[in-house]
Amino acid sequence: MTRENWPSIDDVALAAKRIAHIAHRTPLVPSFGLSSLLGADVRLKLETTQPTRAFKVRGAANVILSHDDIDPAKGVVAYSTGNHGRAVTYVASLTGLPATVCMSHNTTTDKQRALEAMGARVRLVGGSQDEAAELAKQLEADGALLVDPINDPLTTAGQGTIGLEITEQWPEVDTVVVPVSGGALMAGVALAVKSSVPSARLIGVSMERGAAMYQSLKAGEPVVVPEVESLADSLQGGITLENTHSFEMVRDLVDELVLVSEEEIAIAMAEAVLEERMVFEGAGATPIAALIHRNRSLFGERIALVASGAMVSEETLALVLREHRETVPRVLGGSR
Amino acid sequence: MTRENWPSIDDVALAAKRIAHIAHRTPLVPSFGLSSLLGADVRLKLETTQPTRAFKVRGAANVILSHDDIDPAKGVVAYSTGNHGRAVTYVASLTGLPATVCMSHNTTTDKQRALEAMGARVRLVGGSQDEAAELAKQLEADGALLVDPINDPLTTAGQGTIGLEITEQWPEVDTVVVPVSGGALMAGVALAVKSSVPSARLIGVSMERGAAMYQSLKAGEPVVVPEVESLADSLQGGITLENTHSFEMVRDLVDELVLVSEEEIAIAMAEAVLEERMVFEGAGATPIAALIHRNRSLFGERIALVASGAMVSEETLALVLREHRETVPRVLGGSR
Numbered sequence: 010m011t012r013e014n015w016p017s018i019d020d021v022a023l024a025a026k027r028i029a030h031i032a033h034r035t036p037l038v039p040s041f042g043l044s045s046l047l048g049a050d051v052r053l054k055l056e057t058t059q060p061t062r063a064f065k066v067r068g069a070a071n072v073i074l075s076h077d078d079i080d081p082a083k084g085v086v087a088y089s090t091g092n093h094g095r096a097v098t099y100v101a102s103l104t105g106l107p108a109t110v111c112m113s114h115n116t117t118t119d120k121q122r123a124l125e126a127m128g129a130r131v132r133l134v135g136g137s138q139d140e141a142a143e144l145a146k147q148l149e150a151d152g153a154l155l156v157d158p159i160n161d162p163l164t165t166a167g168q169g170t171i172g173l174e175i176t177e178q179w180p181e182v183d184t185v186v187v188p189v190s191g192g193a194l195m196a197g198v199a200l201a202v203k204s205s206v207p208s209a210r211l212i213g214v215s216m217e218r219g220a221a222m223y224q225s226l227k228a229g230e231p232v233v234v235p236e237v238e239s240l241a242d243s244l245q246g247g248i249t250l251e252n253t254h255s256f257e258m259v260r261d262l263v264d265e266l267v268l269v270s271e272e273e274i275a276i277a278m279a280e281a282v283l284e285e286r287m288v289f290e291g292a293g294a295t296p297i298a299a300l301i302h303r304n305r306s307l308f309g310e311r312i313a314l315v316a317s318g319a320m321v322s323e324e325t326l327a328l329v330l331r332e333h334r335e336t337v338p339r340v341l342g343g344s345r
Numbered sequence: 346m347t348r349e350n351w352p353s354i355d356d357v358a359l360a361a362k363r364i365a366h367i368a369h370r371t372p373l374v375p376s377f378g379l380s381s382l383l384g385a386d387v388r389l390k391l392e393t394t395q396p397t398r399a400f401k402v403r404g405a406a407n408v409i410l411s412h413d414d415i416d417p418a419k420g421v422v423a424y425s426t427g428n429h430g431r432a433v434t435y436v437a438s439l440t441g442l443p444a445t446v447c448m449s450h451n452t453t454t455d456k457q458r459a460l461e462a463m464g465a466r467v468r469l470v471g472g473s474q475d476e477a478a479e480l481a482k483q484l485e486a487d488g489a490l491l492v493d494p495i496n497d498p499l500t501t502a503g504q505g506t507i508g509l510e511i512t513e514q515w516p517e518v519d520t521v522v523v524p525v526s527g528g529a530l531m532a533g534v535a536l537a538v539k540s541s542v543p544s545a546r547l548i549g550v551s552m553e554r555g556a557a558m559y560q561s562l563k564a565g566e567p568v569v570v571p572e573v574e575s576l577a578d579s580l581q582g583g584i585t586l587e588n589t590h591s592f593e594m595v596r597d598l599v600d601e602l603v604l605v606s607e608e609e610i611a612i613a614m615a616e617a618v619l620e621e622r623m624v625f626e627g628a629g630a631t632p633i634a635a636l637i638h639r640n641r642s643l644f645g646e647r648i649a650l651v652a653s654g655a656m657v658s659e660e661t662l663a664l665v666l667r668e669h670r671e672t673v674p675r676v677l678g679g680s681r
Contacts, residue, residue, distance in 0.1 A: 033372045036394040045462045058372040058394055062622065126381045126676060282662075286398065286655035288622040319622035323670070326618075334659070340462060 011200070015254045016162040018204040021169035021197065028070040028167060031103055033059055035171075037178045037313060042284030043300060045340040049310050051300065054175055056317035057289065061099045061127075063092035063243075063318040064171060065158065068193060070100045071167030072156050083153035084108055088138070088145040090120045091243055092318055093158040098129040109148060111141040159191030160249045165258070169197025175313050176205035183309025186296040188317070189213035189222050189266060190244040192255030198315065199262035212307060213259065213266040214295040216241040216274060221248050222259055223266050231256050240274045240291030240325070243318055265307060269298040272333075277301060278321070279333040284340065288326065293318035301338060347536070351590045352498040354540040357505035357533065364406040364503060367439055369395055371507075373514045373649060378620030379636060381676040385646050387636065390511055392653030393625065397435045397463075399428035399579075399654040400507060401494065404529060406436045407503030408492050419489035420444055424474070424481040426456045427579050428654055429494040434465040445484060447477040455658075495527030496585045501594075505533025511649050512541035519645025522632040524653070525549035525558050525602060526580040528591030534651065535598035548643060549595065549602040550631040552577040552610060557584050558595055559602050567592050576610045576627030576661070579654055601643060605634040608669075613637060614657070615669040620676065624662065629654035637674060 011017055035055050043051040056064040073085055084107035087097040094110045101108035110129045112121065113136055121131050134144045149155035158164055171194070175185060185202050189195045199211045215223050218239045225231045231252045236245050248256055259266075269277075274291045277298035281287045289297075296314035299307075347353055371391050379387040392400040409421055420443035423433040430446045437444035446465045448457065449472055457467050470480045485491035494500055507530070511521060521538050525531045535547045551559050554575045561567045567588045572581050584592055595602075605613075610627045613634035617623045625633075632650035635643075 033374075036369045036371065038369075038394055038398075039396050041459070041462050055394055057622075058374055058391055060375050062374075122676075123377070126377050282624065283659055286393075286624040286657065288618065288624060321622065323619055327666075330663075340458075 012257065015258055016166040016169070016197070016200070018200060020162065020166040021173055021201050024071040024166040025170040025173055027074050028067055028170065031070040031100055032067045032170070034174055035059065037175060040285055042280065042340050043297065046338050047300065047305060047308070049308065049312055051312045051314065052179065053314050053316040054171060056171065056315060057287070057293065057319045061092065061095040062320065063096065064168060064194060064315070065092045065096035066099060067170050068158060068164035068167035069093065069096035069156055072161055072163045073100050073104060073154070075163050076154055079106060079154050080152045081106060083148070083151065086111065086145045086148045086153045086155045088112070088141045089158060090116050090124070091320060094124055094129070095127060097156045098124055098127045102128040109153065111144040111148070113137050113141050159193055160251065160253055160255065162254060165193045165197040165255060167197070168194040169201040171315060172198035172201025173205065176202055179311065179313060180206065181311055182206060182209055182313050183311045184210040184212060185313045185315070186212045186214060186299060187315045188244060188292050188295045189215045189259070190292070191246060192222050192248050192259050194315070195222070195263060196255040196258035200258060203262055210309060211263045212299065213263050214299040215266065215268055216244055216295065217268045217270050219245055220268055221246065223268060225256060226260055226266065240271055240278070241295055243290060243292035244295070267299050267303050267307070269295055269302060273298040273302045275329040276333045276336055278326070278329045280337045282326070282330060283334065283337050288319050288321065289316060290318040290321040348593065351594055352502040352505070352533070352536070354536060356498065356502040357509055357537050360407040360502040361506040361509055363410050364403055364506065367406040367436055368403045368506070370510055371395060373511060376621055378616065378676045379633065382674050383636065383641060383644070385644065385648055387648045387650065388515065389650050389652040390507060392507065392651060393623070393629065393655045397428065397431040398656065399432065400504060400530060400651070401428045401432035402435060403506050404494060404500035404503035405429065405432035405492055408497055408499045409436050409440060409490070411499050412490055415442060415490050416488045417442060419484070419487065422447065422481045422484045422489045422491045424448070424477045425494060426452050426460070427656060430460055430465070431463060433492045434460055434463045438464040445489065447480040447484070449473050449477050495529055496588055496591065498590060501529040501533040501591060503533070504530040505537040507651060508534035508537025509541065512538055515647065515649060516542065517647055518542060518545055518649050519647045520546040520548060521649045521651070522548045522550060522635060523651045524580060524628050524631045525551045525595070526628070527582060528558050528584050528595050530651070531558070531599060532591040532594035536594060539598055546600045546645060547598060548635065549599050550635040551602065551604055552580055552631065553604045553606050555581055556604055557582065559604060561592055562596055562602065576607055576614070577631055579626060579628035580631070603635050603639050603643070605631055605638060609634040609638045611665040612669045612672055614662070614665045616673045618662070618666060619670060619673050624655050624657065625652060626654040626657040
């Protein structure tokens with residue numbers, strides 16, 4: 010089940026030990042709303058309870074803690090303004106390292122402020138994400154550790170610790186549903202789950218608009234897809250053309266990749282607030298969207314959803330609630 | 346520090362072992378918004394990640410699991426339509442016992458539906474909560490186990506496990522802020538925290554409108570306060586005139602009880618959504634309200650808030666957001 014260029018299940022187990030004091034073992038909580046809706050036992054793996062509110066802290070911690078030669082003056086670098094940037098900043102702050110996050114001048118000041126509140130040095134450059142990446146690579150060449158959220162086996166092993174926890178918390182699980190972007194999360198979780206519970210089904214979910222992994226699997230090799238606006242903006246971006254392992258791992262270990270529409274994501278976000286009283290960003294709600302809108306037969310009786318990411322703007326949240334409060338399948342209703 | 350009629354710290358430790366397979370060890374997550382606002386390290390003990398979304402499952406589990414003689418036909422009984430009713434239903438469903446929840450015909454059908462979705466037998470009776478209590482006591486006389494959320498040392502010990510976890514997760518904690526209603530939560534947490542970290546300050550928070558424990562302490566004995574409508578409706582109700590231990594424990598172990606207004610609670614609920622992207626009902630937001638609105642000097646540098654309960658109606662949530670989005674102290678802003 011494994012190959013030389015993949016991280017191994019031992020790497021995942023080692024990551025779990027390495028990151029235990031930084032990333033939480035997150036709760037797996039029953040969703041009474043989705044369980045009633047599907048007539049199944051649906052549980053949410055609440056990665057929103059990580060210190061940074063998203064799973065990315067696992068991979069970032071595993072990468073940073075695996076390097077014992079980081080220059081204390083140069084520190085670590087990321088060029089994500091989202092959950093990965095927050096994760097790298099948080100791990101750096103705990104380990105006493107400076108964290109630099111490179112972003113373009115187009116980034117909202119809100120994002121900048123949020124990262125600075127967590128202790129990041131923010132470097133503004135140019136007008137595009139590409140220029141931010143360029144600066145990050147310069148800093149790397151200059152001696153900083155650039156933390157790669159997509160194509161580092163240590164990142165994949167770190168994210169895989171979620172799969173280990175799910176199978177420990179629920180050995181009887183039939184199906185694990187996971188958002189898919191660059192593939193590190195999906196690959197790591199699939200490796201860990203299939204190693205512990207070979208019979209478990211792994212289902213990946215991406216948004217229709219810009220599903221890089223889905224299109225790459227269709228093409229038989231990593232391809233670039235155009236980036237378009239999506240509620241699931243955290244899932245945007247490619248799997249890198251030099252993908253070393255997550256493409257293969259998803260291809261070989263994942264049973265099904267499904268796509269969800271913008272409307273389906275919006276309904277899922279509204280469902281989470283109205284029925285579960287939980288706030289997820291679009292990316293985090295994609296597994297719920299799949300569960301509500303895709304064929305019931307895809308999922309078994311004991312279904313775990315990886316639910317991660319809360320960085321949705323107030324405007325977006327208000328909008329999806331306003332537009333979809335009537336469409337959301339209400340089982341529990343507005344119970345106080 | 347302890348008396349014969351109080352639960353002991355050993356009772357709390359025993360409760361922790363007893364309930365471990367039912368109630369989660371919940372995460373203690375940093376609040377970057379509140380930390381920035383206060384210039385302190387503020388962390389939220391997320392009891393909203395309990396299976397039932399509130400801490401009550403700890404006490405209910407400790408009571409039910411401590412009785413090995415429950416009649417499997419009569420099962421367990423509660424007359425709470427809120428978080429305690431949900432907790433009793435959930436624990437009963439896991440232990441294979443029937444749970445009966447008594448409620449008046451005035452209860453919303455939403456609440457009834459939510460409890461039934463969790464497996465409760467709902468018994469509707471009369472037009473007031475008193476009549477529901479009466480029926481519950483009849484069922485108790487008839488052989489069922491009535492689970493008392495307020496005045497049972499096993500309940501208090503169960504809720505106290507939160508305090509044990511906080512001091513294990515953060516031995517350096519200076520101040521623990523806890524919502525106060527009947528007093529079992531406050532008493533249990535105070536006992537556990539002071540036993541492990543004697544220097545820690547314990548602060549209780551109630552709503553101005555109907556603060557039974559606060560008024561009782563002022564009177565020097567348990568008193569009845571009129572129940573009036575409040576955003577923190579889960580904190581309504583008395584501490585019982587026959588209070589055997591929580592009144593004394595709160596009096597002797599808690600450093601300060603503060604009251605918060607309806608507007609302060611509303612602002613705290615809005616802060617949670619807008620800055621933390623978390624949904625709390627009014628009762629759960631009272632510690633945040635105290636932190637935002639009471640004298641900074643009450644709190645130390647390392648502050649843990651017990652944050653519990655998500656059963657807020659959609660209408661109430663929309664209302665507090667609409668009315669207070671401009672008043673909420675925004676540190677992180679609407680990032681993303």
